[in-house]
Structure formats: structure tokens, C-alpha cells
Amino acid sequence: MKNVETLGIMVTNARQRKVTLKNYMKNHHFSKLRMFSFSPTDIDWEHRRIRGLHLRNMKWETGSFSFPKVIYNRCYNSEMETIDRLEQIIGRNKCFNQINQFDKLEIHQAINRWLSPHVPDTLPYSNDNLEQMIHLHKLVFLKPCHGHMGKGVYRIEQRDTGELHISNHYVMPSIIVGSISQLLTESERFVGQVPHLIQKGIFTNNLNNRTFDIRVLVQKNKNGLWSTTNVISRVSYAGCFNTSIYERACLAMDVLKKLYPAKSVRDMMNTIYNLSLRTAEILELDSGIHLCEVSVDLVIDLEGHIWIIEVNGMPQKSLYDELPISRRAIYSRPLEYGYYLSKR
Template identity: 45%
Template sequence: MVNTKNPAKKTVKKKTGLLGIMVADAKVQKAVLARYARYNTTKMRLFSFTPSDIDWERKKITGLHRIDRNWKKGLFPFPDIIYNRCYEVNEDLIDRLEAVMGKNKCFNHINHLNKYEMYGHLSQSLDAFLPETIPYDKKTAADFLTAHKLLYLKPCLGNKGQGVYRVEMKESGQIHIGEHHIQSLFIAQDLSQFLEKMDEYLGSTPYIIQQGVNVRTLVDRVFDIRVLVQKNRAGLWSVTSAVSRVSYSGCFNTSLFEHMYATQDFLQYLYTPEKAQALMLSIHDVSLKAAECIETYGSLHLGELSVDLALDCDDRPWIIEVNGKPQKNLYKHFESYGTAYKLPLEYAHFLRNRPS
């Protein structure tokens, strides 16, 4: 039995493989571990820990685990595999961990993805499915807006649609700027006033400018398609789930959604069954290629990511962005919910048993 008052007194021994789930905050350790443990079909033993729980001198980690139906702290050796669930982890930390554990023993080591870097990786093979994207500066912003009329400005390291601006140049020359909502936050009378206002909004935060796509809507409401792509027990990319989020009326930000549906059902509402099936195949294909591109060209070791797509008025899928730390609570009311938690553990099991 592990002594909870002084967990350092006893070390938990590896038996069938040890998987450490690294989280950013001790407050979420129990909730995160409980979710994954519920769907653990491997024989690996799980524990959760934070970066501050690592004892580098003794090469031990103080972690939370479940034993005899109780949650307890124990002292663990460095695990066989680490599944990173921290959003902004220091790359030096991962390098230090893998120096002890071995290369590629920590997956999703980088999951707060830079949007412009991802655009560069994706454009290697999927340029036809990408809105044109450039780094923000005053000169390029003015030229880009004049050329495309509709733009989205996004922080390079944004999260959940925060700080995203929609910019549209009207035929009158007025420039309408919106945040979350299509309704204008500010109307600039010319390019000079537009750039001055964007300086105020963006400050020194690095931004990208993304060409606006004339997307298909549902009764004037914007919708997107979020595809969860994960590696399976064979170490291969597979599609776990695809859901469609329908925004509130007047919103362009689907992170603020009013309704969510399984994309297969949603597309059958909009199209014939044959057309819906063809679109699903295309969406799956683009999403899988996106995961492969990012991992290959970005030199990243990933086990999962989500791909956000939109359909234009010609039913062509466009990759809007990718997310390195998928929000799995989105799938709570869908059949894929359990699989979303099960597959990272199966992939970890694959990594542990893969020949070096």
C-alpha cells in the first residue's frame, strides 16, 4: 500500500508497462486520469503528474494513480511512455525527458501549434485546400484586403477563436471589422484608418492574415466540420470522429456554437445520401493527409490532432486550422467519445512494444 503522507517511501514498480499522462495543473490530475483510466483497454498502468512533480536527481516522478478504488500519490520511475496533455510545455523539458527515457517516448510533445508554421507544412501537399495565408504587417494587410475583400486575422498561437477578427471591404470602400460577430465592432472609412485600428487591437501579438472563404451556411448560420484524427493501436492515423458546429445567429466564430451534430447526419440533411457520402470521404482524406503533413514536415511526434474545415459554395472542403490538443468534451454525446480517450492509450501501448 502506498503511504499518502510520505509517498517517497515506496516506489511503484513497473509491471505491464507504465504510461505517464503529463498535465499542466495538479487541480485537473484526477479528472484527466479518471477519464482515460475508464477507457484503458491496454495492460499499461496509468498515472498523472505535472512537470513540477519530476525529481531529476533521483529520476523519479511523484504521480497520482488509482489503487484499490482509491486515488493516491505514489513515487514512480520514469514511465515507458509519456502522453503530453499540457498545452504550453517547454520544449527543453521534453528533450530532457527523452534524454532519460529514449527518443520518441513522449508524444504530442508540442501541441500549441503555430498557425503560420502549420500553413507552411500543410501547403507542401494540400495547397489546393488552404486559404492563402501570410504573416500580418501593415503593408501586406492593406494589399491583401484590397485583393481579397474578406480576411480573417488570427493570433499565430491562438486558442478557441479568441482574438480573431473578421475584416470585410465593402463596395463603398468602407472596411467592417468584427470580433466573434459579423456585426461590425468598428467601421473604418479607408485603409489608413483600418490599419490604425488594427494596431490598437493586435498590439505586439504575432498574427496571420487568412484569405476569407465564401462558406456554405445553414439558414444564414456558419458551420464548420471538426475532424478528430488519432493514431491507432497499429501506429497509423485514423479518423475517430467528425462533428459539425453551427454558430449562433450573426456569429462567425464556431467556437461559440449553438448546435452540434455528427457530420455524417448533418451532411445528409444538406445533400443527397450519395453526395454526403462522397463529401465525407473527401473530408476524411484531407484530414488524414493534414495529420501526416504536419507530423512529417513539422518533425513532430503526434498521436492526435483535430482539423477544422469549412465547405465553400461549390462544396469544396477548406482547412481552416488544426489543433494539437483536441477538445474531447465535444464528443461527450457521440458514440466516438470513448474511442477518443481509448486510442491515445493504445498508441502508447504500440510505442512501448515497438522494436527500438
């Protein structure tokens, strides 16, 4: 077919090839794009061929492919070695989402330079910094710099009595200590040698006594421009502060309408859109990493102020399965961007 371009979707291992490619193929309507999926171990560097999976005549087949015009990286990675080698062959910036396992501290430093009124105070973990942050804010979160899905996140709150409550996933403390020195002993035990950050805790507005966040999926479109695909909320289980452990997901607009008057909701949504788009633009410009999609997590405090909590480089797309929205754009936009890129 004339003007058909080839796009390769790179996944972490061979087991992920079919499920990943299947999701993109059933949600895309782009006839000018031929796709196959592969893992880094499928690349034959010597002969410049890739062993990939594709759908041919309604059957899944493994074949040998020349290097595609464009590669969409769906590996969860923090290193550029494989990407650099691929781009030496297919061309500079022809791989997108080059790195998608972000360092949370580097992300904070990048967006804080431009969006500081909406970014909580954040410092690298050390005993001195933890003591300082507890003294200033009373509530902090301790997070692995390369964590995901809320794993290894601890909530630390200093109560009026001076007690320090340490929680994991749920607000109910799993550890209570009576002094900063005891807190430092405990924190060193669960931090270990893994790089962590300390983030100011936000006392958030809740929905029926349940924590909720706002997740914005920001993707590049067929014209190569950043755009918002959707805005949803994850509502946690009762007593749980970690919205990765959520009871339900829904449209963010539906949550906000239950808590705020109509004009406030409109103003908040405008702020949410603007902050999310600017975050994506800033990250790409600051890091020099070629991106196509990020998800931006935000919360709203008790005064109605909006805070950027985290940015994820590999959005969790299964999150949208249960929502009454079209999933097509979620999957088709990266493909449309890939086609746009192949023509440049």
C-alpha cells in the same frame, strides 16, 4: 501482471491530474497499461522519480514512480525543453504529442506545400500584407499565431461601398472605418506586439443561417497508424462566425445530408477523410514532432469546395460529451498507441 507497461500522462498543473486521468481511465479497457498523471513540477530530476496521481484499490493516491516507459503529453506547450529532458531518460520518441500548441503560420506553410488547393491564402501580419489581402479577397481573418478557441480572431470585410467592417466573434461589426489607413490604425491597436497572421476569408455555406464547421479527430491507432476517429460539426449561434462559440455539436454527416444530395455527401466525406489524414501525416513529417492526435477544422464554401482552416494539436475532448457517439475510442486510442510504443 505480465506484459503490463506504465504510461505517464503529463498535464499542466496538479489541479488537472485527477480530472484528466479519470477521463482516460473510465473510457479505457486496456488491462495491459498502468497509468498515472503528473505535472512538470512533479518531476524529481536528481533522483529520477516522479510524484504522480493514480487509482489504487478504487482510491486516488499520490505516489512516487520511476520514469514510465512512455509519456503522453497533455500539457498545452510550444517548447521542447521538458520533453527533451524526459527523452534523455526514457528514450528518444517515447514522449508523444511533444508539442501541441501549434504556430498557425508554420502549420499553414507545411500543409500548403502539399494541399494548396484546399488551403486559404495566408500571410504573416503586416500593414502591407493586410492591405494586399483586403484588395485581393475582400474578406479576411486576423488571427493570433498561437491563439486557440477563437480568441482574438477578427473578421474584416470590405463592402461594396468601400467601408471596412471589423467584427469579433459576431458578423455584426463592432468597428466600421472608411479607409485602409483607418483600418491599419485599428488593426495595430488590437494586434499589438503579438504575432498574427492574415487568412483569406471563405464565404461558407450555412445551415439555417448559422455558420458551421467540420472537425475531424485524427489519432494514431494500436498499430501506430493515423486514422480518423470521428467527424463532427459545430453549429454557431445566429449571427456568430466563431464556431468555438457554438449552439450545438452534431455529426457532420447529419449536417451535410440537409444541404447536399447523397452522392455529394459521400464524395465530400471521402475528401474530408483524405484531407485530414494527409494533414496529420504532413505535419508530423514536416515538423519532426512526434504526434499522436490532432483535430482538423474544415469549412465548405458556396460552391461546395472544402477548405482546411486550422489544425489543433490538443483536441478539445469535452466537445464530444453531448454527442450520441461512443467516447471510448477518443480516449482509448492514445493509450493503445502508448502501449504499441512501449513495445518498440
